[in-house]
Amino acid sequence: MSVGSLRSVYAVELEGERIVLPGEREAHLAALADVGTDDACSIAALFDTYDQGYREILAVPISLRVRDLLRMPMKTPLLFAKRKATLAKVVDAHIRDPKVRALHTALWPYIGLPTSQMAFLPYGAMMASYVGEGAFYCRGGFQTLADAIADGLTRHGGELLLGTKASKVGVSDRRVTGVELETGQWIEAATVISEGDVRDTFDELIDAQEVPKRYLRKLRRQTPSMSACLLHLGTDLDAPSLVEAQITIVAPYSSEESYGRSVRGSIGGVSVTVPTLTDPGRAPAGEHTVVVSAAVPIECGERPGWDDRKVADEMLAMAERALPGLSNHVTFAANVDHSGDLQPRYLGPIYGWAVEPKQAAAYRLPHETPFVGLWLCGHWTQPAGGIWSVVASGIQAARLVLDRSVHGGLMPLAL
Ligand SMILES: Cc1cc2nc3c(=O)[nH]c(=O)nc-3n(C[C@H](O)[C@H](O)[C@H](O)COP(=O)(O)OP(=O)(O)OC[C@H]3O[C@@H](n4cnc5c(N)ncnc54)[C@H](O)[C@@H]3O)c2cc1C
Structure with missing residues (x-):
């Protein structure tokens, strides 16, 4: 895996004016x-x-x-x-x-x-x-990071089962006993680390009767983060001559206004990125990849009156302010409906719990659970959401499982 550093970190398109903020x-x-x-x-x-x-x-x-x-x-x-x-x-x-x-x-x-x-x-x-x-991007896309981790796991004797959902976590007398896969296969294990949606872990994978009520009440008091909706596009626009930074934000003046709009059911603002500015090999010669994303409430896709087509149109119209001419220069769209119209892709809570002071850092869910041998990691747990933090979270969980010291800093990584 290699990383490419970016030029200006971000630019903001604010009411017709473009302001570039260098790194x-x-x-x-x-x-x-x-x-x-x-x-x-x-x-x-x-x-x-x-x-x-x-x-x-x-x-x-x-x-x-x-x-x-x-x-x-x-x-x-x-x-x-x-x-x-x-x-x-x-x-x-x-x-x-x-x-x-x-x-x-x-x-x-x-x-x-x-x-x-x-x-x-x-x-x-x-x-x-x-x-x-500076801001960094994994050359080849973020998949290269996942591939590097998977490679490390298999080189050290691990076995990776892709596309195989865990359908049950077995527990008995407050101890974990193993995992059942959707294929019906039972894997006996004294240690299980769950890094999926923590609400699913305790509401669906484990029999709710087995989970201490106090723990369930604690989980239900927490608020999940917002979702994101995305358009993945290709364009033959000359993107390098149109954008000055890897991220261009198109939004109204304040975060409160932008957030309020998205809570009320429309798009409050968009972030436009052009990964091929850093990694030209990701698109055919003469073309660029464009990712348009917006923060939206998690329930939005299922909301009565929520109109995917209108959302995609609003997102594209805002993205035009970052990349003028974009709507007439789309050469590829990852998601379209049966009539060829753009469809936004929704991602669910993008950071686990919402990053409010009462749910951040030491107040975030710990790796320990009420069950001996069952651990949590990932962005629902400490220390935080985001790539760097979930890698740290995985390292913390591994140290706890291996009974290694967890009382120093994260670095060096060696267990
Ligand atoms: C559009 C977008 C852009 C982002 N950009 C950045 C960025 O630039 N920088 C940054 O730091 N962060 C970014 N983030 C946030 C970051 O991606 C997340 O915080 C991080 O990926 C969370 O990692 P995780 O391992 O906790 O969860 P996930 O990445 O959600 O991984 C959980 C995994 O568990 C699997 N799983 C769930 N349930 C089961 C089950 N029952 N059985 C088997 N497998 C299961 C899922 O399929 C998934 O693969 C971004 C997020 C989004 C949505």
Whole structure:
């Protein structure tokens, strides 16, 4: 697997004006300071806060004991002080100009909540890594990452059963006993790690009578994250001459307005990416791949009155503002209905639980379950959603299963 770094991190199409935010820190801060009335030092202080949060996340033990919690105010003071903060609370203390706020928080769909509801830390960590380290993409598509992990598993003697659903997790006396596959095959196991939808694990795969009521009540109190709907397209437009950044956000001024529109049943904004800018081999010569995505409520596809065709049209119309001429230059669409009309693809909760302060970081579901030998990992659990975090989550779960130390940081990866 190789990675290609991107040029400018993102651009925002805000009411007819295109503003490009570079990945290099000083240039990024200057671009933000240029468009509004905020003092550049105040914006820089916000990014310093993000950097500190990012450094502290990397230093925090992957499994917290009581004494780690007691030491948090000294060892990771920012994580401790801001553990219940929303992004709006932190950003508003540094940025006053509404246009600068809108630009800075335009990537809110990548965390999946408007700034007044989103935990501060995930957005801060994303910004600290985008602006400074840069954004990265797996050359060949994200499948190459999954393939690399699968390759590691088989090289170490693991067996991978693709396309085979687990239909039951067996438990007895609060211990896991094995897994039944949809083929009817029973695999006896003293250890099972579940990384699918945690609600399915405890509502469908395990007999609900066996699950402690307190645990079920806890799960039912949690709120799932938003869904995304996607259009995967090919185009013969000259994309490199039309977009300046790998991500172009087309949205109204504020995350609240954009979120409100999508909750009310229309498209609040879109993110447009052109993976072939980084990885030209992914499309035939002279063409580009385009991904248009929008944050939508999880139940949207089944909502009465929800109209897939209207949604696809709205998404395409917004994507036109990033790539003028796109609708007349679509050479390929991954999803179309029987009459050839574009169909959006819905993904379900894209980050597991919604990334609210009360469901983020240490407040997220732990890997341990009420059953001996049954562990959880993935984006429903600690530390968070997103590729990096679910890899970390898998490593944490593996260390717990192998009874290796979980009280240091994540690095080095060696078990
Ligand atoms: C459009 C989109 C763009 C994104 N972009 C980014 C990005 O740029 N950067 C980033 O960091 N994150 C991104 N994310 C988020 C990131 O992809 C997720 O947080 C992450 O993939 C979650 O990983 P996971 O392993 O927890 O869950 P999943 O990737 O959902 O994997 C769970 C797996 O379990 C399988 N499964 C479920 N139930 C069963 C069963 N009963 N039996 C057998 N198998 C089962 C599923 O088929 C699936 O393969 C994006 C998400 C979306 C939707």
